[in-house]
Amino acid sequence: MPNPNAKPKHCRRPRRRHRGDPARNELVASSLESAQQCLFTQDYGTAFVHYLLVLNLAPMFKDFARESFRFTLFKWAEELESVGRLQELFDCYEQALELFPADEVILNSMGEHLFRMGFRDEAAGHFHKALKIKPDYAEARENFYRVANWLVERWHFLMLNDHRRNLKYQQAIQKAVKSGCTTVLDIGTGTGILGMCAKKAGAAEVYACELSKTMYELACEVLNANGMQSDIKILHMKSLEMEVPKDIPYRVSLVVTETVDAGLFGEGIIESLIHAWHHLLLPPQRDEKDSEGQSSTGRVIPAGATVFGMAVKCPEIRRHHRLCVTEVGGLSMAAAGELHSPVSCSSESNESVEPYTTERLSRLPGGYTALTEPFTALNIDFNNVQELEGLSSREVQEIRLPVTQEGELDALAVWFQLHLDEENTLSTGPQEDTCWEQAIYPVHSKTGFILKPQDELVVEVSCRDAYLRLRSLAVLRDGHEIPFEKREDEDPHDSRNPAPNPEAELCSALACLQTDQSQTTHFCVLECSEMALLNNQDYHLSFSRAIAKLVSQLNIKCQNQERECGPGADADVSNLLYMLDVSEGFSLLSLIAASKGHVKAFSSVEKSKQQEVLKRLACARNIPEQHLEFWLNNLEDEQGMLKRPSREKLWSAIILDCVETCGLIRQKLMEKASLARCLLEDGGRIFPEKIVVQGCLVESDTLLLESAVQGSEPTLGFNIAPFINQFTVPVHVFLDFSTLECKHLSDSVELFVLDLMNSNANYTNRDVKVQATSAGRITAIPFWYHIYLDQEISVSTFSPNSHWKQAAVVLQQPLMVQAGDWVCLAVRLHKSTISVSAHIENPSEQME
Known part of the structure; x- marks a missing residue:
C-alpha cells in the first residue's frame, strides 16, 4: 500500500498527464473522422472498430460520441445476427459494455438479442441491470416482464x-x-x-x-x-x-x-x-447411527409417491387435441388426413411428441366428467435405488377399469400423492387446493368413442425413458375387445359409430393415390392451440363471410372498370385478387380465400406436412394449384414479410394475426398494420380492420396468489417475498375468465380501440371511467378483444369456443370500492403492450 506521507522521488519518467501526445491526438481525430465517414457509407463494422479505438484512447469523448456509438453498435449487430455471426455479435456487445457498463440502452439491446436466441436467463440479467440503472425505462421493463414469465413461472x-x-x-x-x-x-x-x-x-x-x-x-x-x-x-x-x-x-x-x-x-x-x-x-x-448420533x-x-388416474370426458381437452368438426369455413376436412396435437403416448410416438400435457381440471371451461373411479397407476420408492434404476425397464402393465358413467372418452387424467415421510403427504388431485396441475393424456380417436356402464377400459401404464406414460388401448364390451388403434376392425353397424361418409372416404382414397402407396393414412401434428383454432367454427365462418364480401365488392369494382376502359387482353390474369395471410402457425384462411374464385392466395404455413394438408384440401375443393402459394418457401429476406405479389399488383387483402393465444396483442402489430396499408390496392382491406379491447373490474384472490407472495408474514420465518416478488408481472396471461374464481365488480366496458385501417384514428393513452356495481376490492382488470373483420362481422376472444385465452392486469395495490363508485382507468398502449392503472374518482373529478 503506498505511503501517503512519503516524499515524491525524483526520476526520469515523463509526466504524461501534463503533456499531450500529438501522435495519439492525431490518431484519435483521424479515427473519429473515419468512423463518421463509414457511418455515412453504412459500413457499420468498420465504423464500430474506429469508435472502439477512439473511446479507448480518449475516454473524454464518451459523452460526445455515445449516441453515434450506440447507433453503430445496433446496426452492426443487426448485420452480424442476420448472417449468423453470433459470437462476433456478443463480442461487440461485451466491448461496448466495457466502455459503457452502466448504459441501460446497450444492456437492454443485448438482452433482446439474447432472448431471441433462447438465452432467457442471461437476457433477464441484462434487462434487470437496465432497470436498476433507469427504473422508468419502459422498453427494459416490458422486456423484463416478458422474460420473467419464462424464468419465474407463476x-x-x-x-x-x-x-x-x-x-x-x-x-x-x-x-x-x-x-x-x-x-x-x-x-x-x-x-x-x-x-x-x-x-x-x-x-x-x-x-x-x-x-x-x-x-x-x-x-x-x-x-x-x-x-x-x-x-x-x-x-x-x-x-x-x-x-x-x-x-x-x-x-x-x-x-x-x-x-x-x-x-x-x-x-x-x-x-x-x-x-x-x-x-x-x-x-x-x-x-444406523454413529457414536455421535x-x-x-x-x-x-420425498420418500416416494403414489400415482392415480381416471378416464374423463372433457370437451375442452377434446378440442385442443383432435379435430372435432367435419367442415371448416366451408371447406370439407375429409381429405385432411389424421390431425392431432403433439401430445401422445401412441406406439409411434417420437422425441418431438410429448407424452402428456397439464391442466387444472377444476378450472377447465365446461368442466369434466369422471368416467371411471380413480385407480392406482404406479407406486415408487425414492429411497430404493434399485427400484429407481429399474423404472424404465418395468414390465408394461395393463389395467382394466370398470366404466361408471356414460360419456365420450377424451383423456386419462393423472395426479399423485407425494409421501414426504411416514406422516406427511401432499396430494395434487383435482379436488385439492394445490399449486400443482394434473397431467393429461389425451385420446386421439378420430371419430370419438362413447364409453358405457358395464364396459371395461383397458389402460397401459409404462415408464419408458423415465416418463410416466398412460395409453388407452381398448374397450371390453359384451365379451369383445374393441381396440382404439384398429378401428377398421369394428362392426360398421355398431350404434356407437357414426355412419361412414362416402364422400370423405372417396376424397381420402383419391388423396392416397398421389402419395406413397405404402401409407394407409396421412398424418400431421398441430400444436394444441392450432387444433383449437381448427375447431373454432365461428372464427372461420366469420372470415369466410368477410372475405366473400370483399371479393364480391372488388369484382364489381373491376367489372365497372372494364366497362369503362374495355377488357384487356389478359383480363383473366389481371382480374385475379391477391390475398396474403401472415398468420402465425397453421392457418386455413388462405385456402378459404382461394375457394372464393378469382383469388390467388399466399399462405404463411411453413412446415412441409402442414403444407401437404392444405394441398390435399385444395385438390379436394378443385382449387387450381397455381392459386395457392406458400410464399415463405421462396423468401430469403425474413425482414421483407409484407411485399407486393408482383411489380404490377398490390394486395387485395392482407390477413394479420393480431392476438396471441395467451391473450396479448402481438408485438409490433401496429407497425405491421402501417406497412400493410401501404401495400393495399384501392378498395383493399386489412383483416381485421379494428380491435376493440373490453375489460371489467374484478376481485380475485386467485390472481393475487399467482402474481406475488402475499401477506406481510415471512414464509416459514424466512424473508423471501421481496426477492421473488421482483419477478411479479403486471399482466397475467392464459386465463380462462369464464372459470376464474372472482367476484365481478362492474359491467364490461370498452378500454381501448386499435384501428388497423385508419392510422389517424389511433391513440396511445385513454382515460376510462367505470362504475362499480358491487362493493369489494378491485384486484385485477381482465381484458379480451372484439375483433372486427369489417364493420358488421366480428369475433370475440371471449366466446365459449374461442381458441384464445384471456389476460388480466393485476393491480399492485387493491382498491376498495362501494357500489356506485366511479373508478378511473388510465389505459396505455406502448409497442402493442397494454397497461392499466386505476384510482377512485374523487369529488372534484366528479364535478369536472
Missing part, C-alpha cells in the same frame, strides 16, 4: 403461498434432521426455502444446487437477506454434474427436492436421484 408464487405445502415439507425436514440426518443437499433449490428449513432445523452442513441462473442469483439474495450466506453453500449447476469432494466435501445423509411436475417424473427426478444415490448420498442401508445412511425427502 407456480413459484403459488408454491410459496401454499402454507400447507410449506409446513408439510418443513415438518418432514425437521423430523429427518432430528433423527440424525445433519448433512443436507437441496436439489433444485429455487428460492432456497428447503435448504433454509434444514439449516433452521439444526443441520450441521447444508448444500444446494440450482441450474437456472436467474433462480440461483435469486437464492443467493435470499440467503444473504436471511443471514445464511455462510451456512449454506449454493452451486450454480445441475446435481448430475456434482462430485465429491470437488463440489461438496463428502456424501450427505439427506437429499431434499421438489423437482416434480404434474406427471411426477417430467423434471428428471429419477435421473437426479439415481445419480445422488451413487455419488452424493450415503448408502441406503438400515437406519448422526445417521450413517442416506435418505430422500
